[in-house]
Each structure stands twice: as C-alpha cells, then as structure tokens.
Amino acid sequence: MIIRDRSINNWWGTDPSVTSCTTPGVDNGVCAYGNEGNFEFGTAKNSTERAPGYRQVDMSLFKDFHIWEQHVLGFRADFFNIFNIASYGYPDNNLNDSSFGKITSVRSPARQIQLSLHYAF
Numbered sequence: 001m002i003i004r005d006r007s008i009n010n011w012w013g014t015d016p017s018v019t020s021c022t023t024p025g026v027d028n029g030v031c032a033y034g035n036e037g038n039f040e041f042g043t044a045k046n047s048t049e050r051a052p053g054y055r056q057v058d059m060s061l062f063k064d065f066h067i068w069e070q071h072v073l074g075f076r077a078d079f080f081n082i083f084n085i086a087s088y089g090y091p092d093n094n095l096n097d098s099s100f101g102k103i104t105s106v107r108s109p110a111r112q113i114q115l116s117l118h119y120a121f
Helices: none
Strands: 059-068 071-080 112-120
Touching: none
Parallel strands: none
Antiparallel strands: 059 071, 071 112
16 A cells, blocks of 8 residues: 655555564564565565656747848747746665655756847848
8 A cells, every 4th residue: 555644754654554574573464565584575566666746847938029121139038847846756665774665855857947049130
C-alpha cells in the first residue's frame, strides 16, 4: 500500500505494510519488503513504488516592430517553469537507510527568464 504521510515528510506511510522485514524484532507478517540477508521476498510487486508527478510550464512572448521599410526590431521573452512549480524527486527506497521513504530533492529547475532583442535589415 502506498500512501503519503505528510505529517512526518514520508512519501510512503509508516503503517505495518511498509515496515521493513529487516527491522530487528519486527515480524508483523505484512511487511512489504523481505529480509535481504536470507533472500526472502515480501509482498511488494515490481513498479509499485511511485514518485510524485513532474510538471513544468514554459511560455514565450514575442513581438516584431517594423521600424522602416525592411528594418525590423524583434523582442522575445522566454519563461521556463514560469509558475515555479516544484516537482519533487524520488523517495529514498533503501531499506537500511534512516531516510527510507523521504523525499530530499527537487527534480524541476527554478524559474528562468531569457530576454532577447534582434535587429534585421
């Protein structure tokens, strides 16, 4: 079962179904991951670990100003990730790590603005 537990910043919850079978003294019978040392498998299936989605919105604005006969002054503004949407990285899936299930990175770049001016004659 994959759930988000926002109170402790874990992407996966901390209920018994996501408890590692490698935790000392814990054998709840429903753990998702088996004991790696004994080559046991838990109940987790392939591709059941999901990460947050990725979203980025880009935009361009441009305008040409006709100055005289064939002379043109053009202005262009490019906005990358214009709404500055944070697309979070993948949760840590290392069972023996203290940050298991936590997201510690961002995949999307920060907002970037590019301005350009060109003159054609």
